[in-house]
Amino acid sequence: MISILQALSNENIGKSVSVRGWVYRSRSVGKKSFLVIRDSTGIIQAVAEEPNLTPEDFKLASSLTVESSLEVTGTVKEDKRAPGERELLISSLKVYCRNDSFPVAKDKSEDFLLDIRHLWLRSREFTSMLKIRDTVFRSFNDYFYSRGYYQVQGPMMVSTATEGGSTLFKVPFFGQEVNLTQSSQFYLETMIFSLEKVFTVAPSFRAEKSRTWRHLTEYWHAEGEAAWYGNEEMMKEEEGMMDYIISEVTKRNAEDLERAGRDTKKLSSMKSPYQRIPYSKIIDLANEIGLTLKYGDDLGMEEERAVTKRFEKPIFVTDFPVQLKSFYHRPNPENPETVLCHDLLAPEGYGEIIGGGERIWELEVLRRKIRDFGMNEEDYYWYVDLRKYGSIPHSGFGLGLDRLVTWICGLDTIKNAIPFPRTIRRTKP
RNA sequence: GCCGCCGUAGCUUAGUUGGUAGAGCACCCGGCUGUUAACCGGGCGGUCGUCGGUUCAAGUCCGACCAGCGGCGCCA
Structure with missing residues (x-):
């Protein structure tokens, strides 16, 4: 048994091989049936015709429906007429499951595809996205390991908020209530005192009633925290991470990016360093473009879109006014x-x-x-404690992995960057 | 939280001033000696999202509800 990718390789031409997978397309002409078979590595056309098969097997092969599972043995042959110019002449086959009509057909709406996401995952587009997503997660971990970070885990059930208080999911907890975490940042901060440099990849939950192309209620949050780092050092670390992830994706997933319609060369050209642009300069830039923003306004969707379309590479926006950011950010001395x-x-x-x-x-x-933001210090006693015992300068970040995948794949919605998106109105499948 | 939109066969949809639903794809049967989302012929398939109202008559008009989609705000 070999993979379809292997079956298509030069050394197998003329040889008899066995592959297994699922019917991607099936067509028949006269006394021949063409089965395009897919597995996780690719697709190959298999040809069924009677001299090579018993009449029963030929009939079986001809009757197969889309996504039926099977195993075929046959000779690999070069043929200009075949997709990929190679095909398999079937000598025998074994069918595991012959389906009725497969729900995914050529006409599909975004809504319907979300209902049958468990089946839509088998599509070539989705397979490519999942492979790219795998590389993003893998290379995120690899980068931080290579930089001497330790991987750690915080709790998912928490009793304090990291951001505002209104967006927490409440969960019953033995007669009390806890919240699902919005960020593991504070827990990472506790662990730098033992490990100095730590990272985590975990889900975060936001009960915001967001209805946008780039929000999920459950998303994959990659966070890092490093002792002794200043803001600039953290940005440099992130540049290194982005360079590494992009180089891995363009190396390992060139074909997948192409299927997603992504220009690999363009991605590769986005090497660091990235520009650091102070918030006040962004306000000026937005006004030059024709938007009306004044100092102290937050960047809305329209502003962010307009501004980022002017750049060929990612940019850092720095030096936000105190009131626009959460309480834990350090004021510039x-x-x-x-x-x-x-x-x-x-x-x-x-x-x-x-x-x-x-x-x-x-x-x-x-x-x-904490007082200025109207919060209760007692709720954050353990976070405050970190500043009492051996406190040190440190910096960190939170990366939306699903957002990164959305951008790398060039998708128009974050829902297609995750297998099972959770949004305000969708918890199935 | 605010604003907008949709719901007719498994899917994508047509349906005129209200008169009891039509197609393409999928699937099944038949045809075709190389198909590329094949093609040709036939067949199967509908409580028109649910409930109520107006009417002789509702997919169509009115109301409520259910389900979902898009945009903004908030954020990663």
Whole structure:
């Protein structure tokens, strides 16, 4: 038994091989049947005709429906008429499951495809996306291991919020209530005191009633936290990570990117360094483009799209005003109206994929910010404790892996960057 | 949270001023000696999202509900 990719290789021409998989297309002309078979590695056309097969087997082969599963043995032959110019002359076959009509046909709506996502995953487009997604997750881990980070895990059930309080999922917990985590950041921060550099890949949950192309209620959050790092050092680390992920994807998934309609050369050209643009300059730029933004306004969807379309590479937006960012961001000592932070915006209109920066490490500053943001210090006692015992400068980031995949694949919705998207109105399949 | 939109066969859909539903694909049967989302002929397949109302008569008009989609805000 060999893979379809292997069956198509030069050394198998003229040889008898066995492959197994699923019927991708089936057509018959006169006394010949053409079965295009797919497995995880590719597709090959198999030809069934009677001299090579018993009448029973020929009939069986001719009757196979889309996505029926089977195993075939046959001789690999070069033939200009075949897709891929190679095909398999079937000498025997074994059918595992002959289907009724497969629900996925040529006419399909976005809505219907979401209902049958469990079957739509078998499509070539989705297979390619899943392979690219695999590379993104794998290379994220590999990069941080190569940089001396440890992989750690925080809890998914938590009792404190990282961001605002209104977007938490409440879950019953032995007569009490807990929340599903929105970020593992605070837990990563606790672990830098033992491991110094840590990362995690975990789901995060947001109960925001978002209805957009780039929000999920459950998404894959890749986070890193490093002791002694400043904002600039963290940005450099992220540049290294992005370079590595993009080089791995373009190396391993060239064909998959092509199927997704993505220009591999264009992706490869987006090497770091990325521009660092202060928030105030972005406001100026937005106004040059014709948008009306004043200092203190947050960047909306329209602004982000317009701005990122002007760049060929991702950009960092830095130095946001204090009030636009969460309480834990460290104010810039040279300009306390702004914080030492960075958002990484993907080009081509895709927008924010990373948010990060330097964390407050001075106890009194953190206490004041917690008060200023109207929060209760007692709820964050353990987070505050970190600033009491051996506190150090440190920085971190959170990356939306599904957003990164959306951009790398050039998709128009984040729902197609994850096998089973969870949105405000969809929990099935 | 705000704004907009859709629901007719397994899928994609047509359906006129209200008169009891038509097609393409899929599937099944038959034909075709090389198909490329094959083609040709036939067949199967519909409580028109649900409930209620108006009417002699509702897919069509009205109301409520259910389900889902798109955009904004928020964020990764």
